[in-house]
Amino acid sequence: MADHTRPSDHAYLSDHTRPTDPARPADHAGDRAPAPGAPAPRAPAVSGAPAVSGASAADDAFICLEGVEKVFDVRRRTGLLRREKHQVRAVDTLSFTVRRGEVVGYIGPNGAGKSTTIKMLTGILTPSGGRLRVAGIDPARERARLARRIGVVFGQRTTLWWDLPLVDSYRLIRRMYRIPDDTYRANLDRCVELLELADLLDVPVRQLSLGQRMRGDIAAALLHDPDVLYLDEPTIGLDVVSKARVRRFLRDLNTRRGTTVLLTTHDLTDIEQLCHRVMVIDHGRLMYDGPLAGLHESGASERTLVVDLEREMPPIDTGGAARVVRTEGPRQWLAFPAGRSAAPLVARIAADYPLVDLSVREPDIEAVIAEMYAGRPTARPAS
Numbered sequence: 001m002a003d004h005t006r007p008s009d010h011a012y013l014s015d016h017t018r019p020t021d022p023a024r025p026a027d028h029a030g031d032r033a034p035a036p037g038a039p040a041p042r043a044p045a046v047s048g049a050p051a052v053s054g055a056s057a058a059d060d061a062f063i064c065l066e067g068v069e070k071v072f073d074v075r076r077r078t079g080l081l082r083r084e085k086h087q088v089r090a091v092d093t094l095s096f097t098v099r100r101g102e103v104v105g106y107i108g109p110n111g112a113g114k115s116t117t118i119k120m121l122t123g124i125l126t127p128s129g130g131r132l133r134v135a136g137i138d139p140a141r142e143r144a145r146l147a148r149r150i151g152v153v154f155g156q157r158t159t160l161w162w163d164l165p166l167v168d169s170y171r172l173i174r175r176m177y178r179i180p181d182d183t184y185r186a187n188l189d190r191c192v193e194l195l196e197l198a199d200l201l202d203v204p205v206r207q208l209s210l211g212q213r214m215r216g217d218i219a220a221a222l223l224h225d226p227d228v229l230y231l232d233e234p235t236i237g238l239d240v241v242s243k244a245r246v247r248r249f250l251r252d253l254n255t256r257r258g259t260t261v262l263l264t265t266h267d268l269t270d271i272e273q274l275c276h277r278v279m280v281i282d283h284g285r286l287m288y289d290g291p292l293a294g295l296h297e298s299g300a301s302e303r304t305l306v307v308d309l310e311r312e313m314p315p316i317d318t319g320g321a322a323r324v325v326r327t328e329g330p331r332q333w334l335a336f337p338a339g340r341s342a343a344p345l346v347a348r349i350a351a352d353y354p355l356v357d358l359s360v361r362e363p364d365i366e367a368v369i370a371e372m373y374a375g376r377p378t379a380r381p382a383s
């Protein structure tokens, strides 16, 4: 994701907006209930804050965007001395809601508007139009209050102090957020254990590997007990072991504490392993909003029926229900729309051909998304 700001400065918590109230905001406790359909109820926070049961209306739209727009004025050089003013519509009448406790993947091609959305959700950028609320807070107007409720991890940029040992960054964050001692200690201990940071606490951040630094960043974003975690490419550049560790931690965080997660990534395995819901954005607009599996059923993607016949035969005639995409001796591969059941096709082939064996292969999610990005009508438009 493009990086137009400096989150390493804790940009969403700039000097003049740093919270001064050591207590959690007054509205904090009122909307702690787990969302209907959320993966798991929120367990008591490690700091000891109680989980409150019973849904409230606020939970249905913990993150809420209504017709949000962001237009950038840019100047483009058109001659030696001439510059023309020009507008980039990075986010275009974007509307969606995220319930408390949901883990939502937010994906799209380069320049789709993902970063811009996250920056508006943190208060770094002010929308040009529309209405945006996180936990009932307008991020642009009350950035400091919101900062107590959110954690942000930018995969491409650290929020840690480069020359300081990891633990010193955490101490600074504790002071910036005025985190009570017991909360800080409990959250740090938990992150150190689950993210395997014990041996790294005294190491200067600049000496950490990318995977170690990322784990350090995730811990930094969670020390103040945020309700929402925005993750921007949290596994970028990590090896498979580090990716697995980060994913495991995030799953645990959501399951045990009900933390709401909005995850931006180009790695679809992150989405497959972590998200119940995915939103696809392109040209600042929502193209799809639903379960990952729903992308398969949306029309253009195809499943493959692999058929083994008794002997090599001409391409199977399915009467238009499927098309033979490959043959190899007695084996044939037939593609059919992902939204359709394989049963009638199998019945027809079994009736007309000497069938020995068969299997169905689901479409590759990467291919489905690539088709969407290419502008084919793969997915139903988001409502």
Ligand SMILES: Nc1ncnc2c1ncn2[C@@H]1O[C@H](COP(=O)(O)OP(=O)(O)OP(=O)(O)O)[C@@H](O)[C@H]1O
Pocket: 001, 002, 003, 004, 072, 073, 074, 088, 089, 090, 108, 109, 110, 111, 112, 113, 114, 115, 116, 117
């Ligand atoms: N500060 C800015 N000034 C001018 N244009 C900007 C600014 N920030 C973003 N844009 C433009 O807005 C559009 C959306 O950018 P954004 O960074 O939100 O995309 P993205 O989906 O995060 O992309 P990527 O996956 O490549 O990071 C792009 O055309 C980008 O050039």
